[in-house]
Amino acid sequence: MMKKKTTLNEIAYVKIKEKIMRGDFKEENYTSQNQLVEELEMSRTPIVAALQRLQHEGFVKVISNQGIVIQELSIKEINDFFDARIAIETFSIVNVMDMLKEHDFSILYEMVNEQKKCCENQDLFGFVKLDADFHHYLLEVEGNSLFLQTMSNIRERLFYNSTNFMQKQQNMMRFIDEHIHILEALKLKNQYIAVNRLEEHIRGGKISLM
Incomplete structure (x- = not known):
């Protein structure tokens, strides 16, 4: 072909x-x-x-x-996008919990390590891209193609605004810690904690943007 x-x-x-x-x-x-x-x-x-x-x-x-x-996002658009993220990602993380293998965790932890390097070097673009990759990877393992497409569109619209609040190093470090906490809950297969940590993480991103 x-x-x-x-x-x-x-x-x-x-x-x-x-x-x-x-x-x-x-x-x-x-x-x-x-x-x-x-x-x-x-x-x-x-x-x-x-x-x-x-x-x-x-x-x-x-x-x-x-x-x-x-075009910067309006308050309503930010709210709508993050509400959609919470709905899609918290639903998906329950399904993905039994699908993740050691290989997957190795990749996800490596993304977190790369985020730490971006934080040290103040590489905002690289950091935000790795944040998107982290969440996208979990959705890829889950495998819902409509979720993947929807999330890809949402993340592209949020990307431009996200680099603004990531200029503060404490925000970058907070995101790194939250990714680690999400992975810890997934490794323990604790559905309640994983969903709650993921939702808090996403809501924290919304508050920072607004």
Whole structure:
């Protein structure tokens, strides 16, 4: 089967979204087509198509003759996203408890160790990505494809905002400790503690963002 060729529109979309998630536009919360043409060294056509797609997904707002505003989440959106996370992840952690093997725990603990390195180096992007990977891995083991897709969309929208409160090292250390506590409960197969620690962890993230 022939591999589908990646289009310029898709390349532009991925590159612009990555720049948003990395926080490249945080200082002004703004960019422009001309700036993106120069930075990505691409023509205007794929960039316009990518921006239309990103606007539809809620990442940006394109204002005619003015520029592109990076969209921060509203209080309601943050509430809705985190409520969805709690519903999906607390349901899934019960199912995944008997599926996790030593190999899985090794991978998850390694993610936590990598988070510690990111904390030491103040690598905010790396830290938030590893946080997403940690939660995504548990959902992958559980195996519900609809949950995985929904959570992927939620995490991409939350990512830009998450790097703001992770600038404080104590927040990063708290997340690391909470991941360890969740893993400890999973190893003990204690459903009650695992669900409660996970829910507290997610609610703590919501409070920090708001």
